Amino acid sequence: MLELNKLSKSYAERPVLHELSWTFKAGEFVSIMGDSGVGKSTLLNLIAGLDVPDSKPGLSPIIVDGIAMSGLDDDAATRLRRARMGFIFQAFHVLPHLTLLQNVALPLLLNGMPTDRAKEMLDAVGLGGREHDFPHQISGGQMQRVAIARALVHRPALVLADEPTGNLDPDTADAILSLLQREIKATGACAIMVTHSQHAAKMTDKILLLSKDGLQETTMSTRLSNN
C-alpha cells in the first residue's frame, strides 16, 4: 500500500530523516513513536505530500498504491491525496462555518462522489442527530469524531493521523481510538498514527520506533517515552 524507499529529508543541509525504508500493508493500523524532534511529523507530512523529500536521481522514495509520488505534478498529487488519503491532523481543523454534516461531506464533494455516506459516518461516530450543528456547539472529543468521520468518509486507502488524541482526556481518547480502529478495519485502510502515548500505541497492530537509526518495529518492553 505504502512503500518508503531510502526516504531522506534535510532542512537547510541539516538531515532530519536519513534513508528510511519500510512497507506498510493494507488493513494495518501502525503507530509511530520516538523522541521529540526525531522527525515523526516530518515523515507524515512527506507521506501526505505536504513537504518534499530530498531528491536522489533514479529513486522513488514514496510509493502509494504503486504510484511514485515524485513522478506526479502538483495537480496529480492533489488528486491522489484527495481520493486515496484521509487526514486527522491538528492543522486540518474542522471548518467552523460549515455544519458537521457539510464538514464530513467535503471529501465526497471534492471527489465528485455521492454525499449519502456523510450521514452514515456521522451516525457511525455517535453524532447522529447532530448533523446540522456547527463545530462551536460540540466538545473537543466530538470534534475529533467529526475529524475521523471526515478522514474516512471517502474510503481512503491510506489514513494519516498526527497525535489524534493529544488534547483529549483518557476516556475520550480511548473511545476515539476504538472508533478509529473499528472504522479502519471496516474499510480495510492502512492507517499510520504518530503518537507519544504508549497507551494509544498499544491499540494499534504494530508499533514502529523512529530514531536516528531509522524505523524499527518495537514492543512495549523496549524504551519508549512514558505516558
Ligand SMILES: Nc1ncnc2c1ncn2[C@@H]1O[C@H](COP(=O)(O)OP(=O)(O)OP(=O)(O)O)[C@@H](O)[C@H]1O
Ligand atoms: N519546515 C521546517 N524547517 C526547518 N526545520 C524543520 C521544519 N520542520 C521540522 N523541522 C525540524 O525537523 C526536526 C523534526 O521535527 P518534527 O516536528 O518532525 O519532529 P517530531 O518527531 O514530530 O517532534 P515532536 O514529537 O516534538 O512533535 C526538528 O528538529 C524540527 O525543528
